[in-house]
Amino acid sequence: MPQIESLFVTRLYRAELREFGKPIDPQELENSCLVIAQDDEAGQTWCEENGYPGYTSYASLTDLPWRFPVFADLKEALDRHVVEFAEDLEFDLDGRKLVLEDLWINILPEGGTHSSHLHPHSVISGTTYVSMPEGASALKLEDPRSARMMAAPPRKKGARRELQTFIHMKPKVGEVLLWESWLRHEVPLNMAEDERISVSFNYRWD
Template identity: 80%
Template sequence: MAQIDSLFVTRLYRAALSEHGPTVDPEELQNSCIVIAEDDDAGQEWCEKNGYPGYTSYASLTDLPWRFPIFTDLVKSLDAHVSAFAKDLELDLDGRKLVLEDLWINILPEGGTHASHIHPHSVISGTTYVQMPEGASALKLEDPRHAMMMAHPPRLKTCRDELKTFVYQSPKVGDVLLWESFIRHEVPLNMAEEERISVSFNYRWD
């Protein structure tokens, strides 16, 4: 009888941020993101200059955990989640650690999108979700082999998740998603009237 195995598996980690302490108050985190965005003139200018919809602190603020205690607690929780994911991936870190490289706020208004991209020079990337109103964009993840499927026929629409070329994740407030940084991903058009707020991050092998 034929044997069919799954090879070269792509892992996606999803958990409640609260699964690992310390506790991060979601309302305080949401308020902090909004206040930071309103006060970050450099970030607002960068977004306007580069045609970025809404707001991101990616190009302006590199020290959120130092500025705001709630982000210090957030990083402690993320460290634990990333450690758990690294164990699942069975990474041989050779006595070194995965450490936070950068952490930034994203506020996407109605009609805003974030184009498909990867995170070079990082090992694990992810996002935790702060405000996800009804109709807010899912996260779209792409099969990393997609570019090599030159003459490959499309999959059936009903195919299993592990065979899909694109997978959509609809996280809830308080969720954290982690993936290996070479996975191409994007945020499709935000159909919600309210803003979609998240905090994204990268971890490097230190």
């Protein structure tokens, strides 16, 4: 009998943010994101100049955990989740740690998208979800081998999940998703009338 096994697995971590760290009030976190977006003129200018739909603090605010207590609590929880994921990945960190490098707010309005991208110069990336109204975009993850498939035929529509080219993850408010930073991903068109709010982050090997 032939033997077939799966090799070079891509891991995705999914958990409730509240599993680690101090309890975070979802409404406080959402209100903080909205207030920051309203006051961050540099971020608003960057979004307008770069055609970014909605708002992101990615290019303007680099120290949210030091500015706002709710983001300090968020960092504490994320640090614990990243430790769990790194252990699952069986990283040999050689006595060093994975430390938070960037943490930023994303507010995506109706009709907004975030095109396919990856996060260079970091090890683990992820997002925690603050507001996901009915119809809000899922997270679309792409098979990292796509660029190497060349003349391969497409997968069948009902292909097993681990063989599909794209996976759509529909997260819930209060969840955190983690993946290795080389994994290409995007946020498709937001069909919700209300804003989709999330906080994304990168961890580097320090």
